[in-house]
Amino acid sequence: MKKRNRRRRKRRTARILTGVLAVIFLLLCLCLWLLLNKGNPSEEGIEYLKNGQYEEAVKQFEQAVEDEINVGDAYRGIGLARWETEDYEGARSAFQKALEAEADDESPFTGTIYNFLGSCELKLGNPESAQNYFGQGIGLKGNSKELDQEMKYNQIVAFEQLGDWENAKAKLAEYVAEYPEDANALKEQQFLETR
Numbered sequence: 424m425k426k427r428n429r430r431r432r433k434r435r436t437a438r439i440l441t442g443v444l445a446v447i448f449l450l451l452c453l454c455l456w457l458l459l460n461k462g463n464p465s466e467e468g469i470e471y472l473k474n475g476q477y478e479e480a481v482k483q484f485e486q487a488v489e490d491e492i493n494v495g496d497a498y499r500g501i502g503l504a505r506w507e508t509e510d511y512e513g514a515r516s517a518f519q520k521a522l523e524a525e526a527d528d529e530s531p532f533t534g535t536i537y538n539f540l541g542s543c544e545l546k547l548g549n550p551e552s553a554q555n556y557f558g559q560g561i562g563l564k565g566n567s568k569e570l571d572q573e574m575k576y577n578q579i580v581a582f583e584q585l586g587d588w589e590n591a592k593a594k595l596a597e598y599v600a601e602y603p604e605d606a607n608a609l610k611e612q613q614f615l616e617t618r
Contacts, residue, residue: 465493468500477504495524499532502539515543534566538574545577550584557581572602579611588618 468483481504487497502517518540525533537560544553557574560566575598582591592615599608 463487463492464490465496465500468497468504472500472504472507475507477508480504495521495532498524499536502536506539506543509546511543511546515540515547518543532565534560534563534570534574536560537563538570538577541574541577541581545581545584548584550581553581553584554578572605575601576605576608583615588615591615592618 464483464487468480468487471477471480471483481501484497484500484504487500488494498517498521502514502521505511505514505517518536521536522533522540525536537556541553541556541560544550544556557578561571561574561578575594579591579594579598582588582594592612595608595612595615599605599612602608
């Protein structure tokens with residue numbers, strides 16, 4: 424009888440121990456799942472951007488920077504949100520930080536960042552700085568043809584803002600030769616002939 428009682432106690436203890444271990448295992452799995460599925464602030468920021476909720480997007484992207492999650496992407500997101508709210512100084516600062524975080528001229532986003540930086544400088548009345556950014560961005564490996572075309576046109580605008588009509592005319596002549604289907608450029612060429 425004593426042997427039977429000991430066996431029952433051992434079985435009961437084994438069942439309790441197995442149950443406790445199972446509970447601990449489940450708790451560890453739950454903690455791991457929560458850790459891995461903690462919301463990605465950059466993804467949430469993108470959703471806010473898509474919905475036009477720019478300040479909420481900035482908060483999410485700033486959280487991503489703080490958490491060191493996709494820092495380059497987060498700064499790009501901040502830049503886009505600031506651009507949309509016409510905070511060109513804030514956009515410029517964020518885009519500069521995105522370039523620093525990327526440190527890779529072969530990223531497919533680098534040319535776009537240079538274009539935004541140049542455009543921010545144009546909006547802020549700094550056409551010389553804009554020229555520099557457009558010049559750095561044109562022809563980068565990840566650029567689309569459309570992006571390079573846009574930056575080439577933006578260079579012309581920067582020359583016009585500088586009042587450098589000769590360089591604006593020369594760049595526009597190159598541009599029209601390369602993109603003869605651009606009706607706006609043809610109108611711009613007629614305008615520049617009066618300068």
